[in-house]
Amino acid sequence: MADVAHTDGHHDVHESTGIDNRKLGMWVFLSSEFMFFGALISNYMLFKGRDYSAFVPAGQSVILPRELYDIPFTSVSSFVLLMSSLTMVLAHDALASGDQNRTRVWLAATGLLGSVFIGGQVFEFTEFVQQGMTLSTNPAASAFFVLTGFHGAHVFLGILMLLSLYGISKRQGGLTESQGLNVELVGLYWHFVDIIWIVIFTIVYLIP
Amino acid sequence: MAEEHALAHPTPRQYVQIAVLLAILTAIEVALYYLEQSIDAFTTSIAAPLLILLAVMKFVIVVGWFMHLRYEKSLLSKFFTTGFVAAMVLYVAVLFALGAVVLL
Numbered sequence: 151m152a153d154v155a156h157t158d159g160h161h162d163v164h165e166s167t168g169i170d171n172r173k174l175g176m177w178v179f180l181s182s183e184f185m186f187f188g189a190l191i192s193n194y195m196l197f198k199g200r201d202y203s204a205f206v207p208a209g210q211s212v213i214l215p216r217e218l219y220d221i222p223f224t225s226v227s228s229f230v231l232l233m234s235s236l237t238m239v240l241a242h243d244a245l246a247s248g249d250q251n252r253t254r255v256w257l258a259a260t261g262l263l264g265s266v267f268i269g270g271q272v273f274e275f276t277e278f279v280q281q282g283m284t285l286s287t288n289p290a291a292s293a294f295f296v297l298t299g300f301h302g303a304h305v306f307l308g309i310l311m312l313l314s315l316y317g318i319s320k321r322q323g324g325l326t327e328s329q330g331l332n333v334e335l336v337g338l339y340w341h342f343v344d345i346i347w348i349v350i351f352t353i354v355y356l357i358p
Numbered sequence: 359m360a361e362e363h364a365l366a367h368p369t370p371r372q373y374v375q376i377a378v379l380l381a382i383l384t385a386i387e388v389a390l391y392y393l394e395q396s397i398d399a400f401t402t403s404i405a406a407p408l409l410i411l412l413a414v415m416k417f418v419i420v421v422g423w424f425m426h427l428r429y430e431k432s433l434l435s436k437f438f439t440t441g442f443v444a445a446m447v448l449y450v451a452v453l454f455a456l457g458a459v460v461l462l
Contacts, residue, residue, distance in 0.1 A: 169431055177434045181441025188445035192453055225388045229381060232416075236377035239424045243370055341425045345417050352413035356391045357406050 176335045180342045187346050190300060194293040194354060202288040213283045215294040219355055220274070227270040228351045231305075234263035235344045238337045245333050250324035253333070254316055260340065261312040264305050271302045294354070301350060304343045311336045365429050376423050380416055387412050 167174060202212045241256030275295070278284075285295045315333055319325045325333065368376065387409055394405035422428040427435055 167431075167433055169433060174434070174437075177437050178441075181438050184441045184445035185448070188449045192449040195453060196456060221388065221391060225384065228384055232380050232384060233377060235380075235420060235424050236373060239373050240370055243367075243373065246367075338425055341420055344424075345420050348413050348416045348420070352387065352409050356387055356409050358394070358402050 170331060172331060172335060173338075176338050180338060183342065183346075187297075187301070187349075190293070190297040191349065191353060194290070194297050197289040197293045200290065202290065205288045213281070213287055214290055215278075215283065215354075216358065218278050218281055218283055220277070221355060223270065223274065224351065224355050227267050227274075228347060230263050230270070231267045231344055231347050234260050234267070235341050237263060238340045242333055242337045245325060245330050250319060253325065254319050257312050257316045257319070257333070261309050261316065264309045264312070264340075268302055268305055268309070271298065271305075275299075297350065297354065301343070301346060304346070308336070308340050308343055311339065367426065367429060368423060373424075376419060380419060383412050383416050 198214070198216070202214070206212055237256045237259040241253050241260060244252035244256055275298075278291075283291045285292055315325070315329070315336060318329060390405050390408055390412075393400045394402060421438070427438065
């Protein structure tokens with residue numbers, strides 16, 4: 151099928167699949183992210199149950215991530231991230247109905263909930279370090295910090311994108327149709343970060 | 359391709375209902391974790407498949423309804439599913455090959 155190009159008043163949109171190429175690109179990117187997080191989750195699963203007594207001086211006990219997990223705390227964090235997916239989809243819905251004010255409110259709420267999640271992760275990491283588990287304590291601890299740290303970095307990047315959309319909308323008094331697609335793309339990214347956490351929460355925290 | 363967009367997107371009220379369902383599923387997951395911790399008969403081999411099932415349900419709900427994949431053209435589903443399945447096959451094979459215990 152030949153490339154189709156049309157204009158939305160601001161720039162050309164190219165599509166040969168009937169799907170905007172930016173949207174297609176985002177879905178392909180998210181699909182590739184499964185490989186990235188799959189590697190980190192596998193890494194954690196590989197190292198979580200091994201014997202690390204050789205890593206500690208005689209007489210000291212091995213500190214493993216799962217001995218330090220605070221499940222009630224992490225459950226609340228998971229709930230917060232799940233609810234941020236709700237506010238994100240409500241932002242997209244508000245924009246689709248042309249309500250710019252409500253879009254900004256939901257974008258801000260999503261960023262706020264994401265910040266609460268990141269704050270929880272910083273608190274969790276700080277607690278673990280204070281209890282003696284650092285990035286270099288043993289391979290299981292290292293795998294845990296790398297996995298959850300990279301996920302946190304993704305959330306942080308998502309918050310920056312949300313703040314950008316909020317700032318643009320505030321400055322212009324609303325988002326154009328083209329910028330509206332950006333809300334959808336950021337939303338896809340945000341929901342993806344959420345589904346990765348769904349997997350991490352189950353495999354890393356809940357299953358022994 | 360028009361039939362692929364025939365489904366109407368959920369309303370805000372329905373999005374809230376979906377979020378409540380996700381919250382309930384998360385609460386069940388946490389309850390299963392504590393059951394596994396406190397009841398000897400409720401072993402990991404029983405809890406783990408249930409926890410994975412709940413996670414899969416949450417995953418499908420977020421992807422299908424919040425990411426709107428069920429309302430999109432099938433090409434996007436194919437791309438997304440291919441990445442997911444490829445990663446699963448690769449890493450499960452690697453974990454088996456390296457002798458890691460998978461899931462249980």
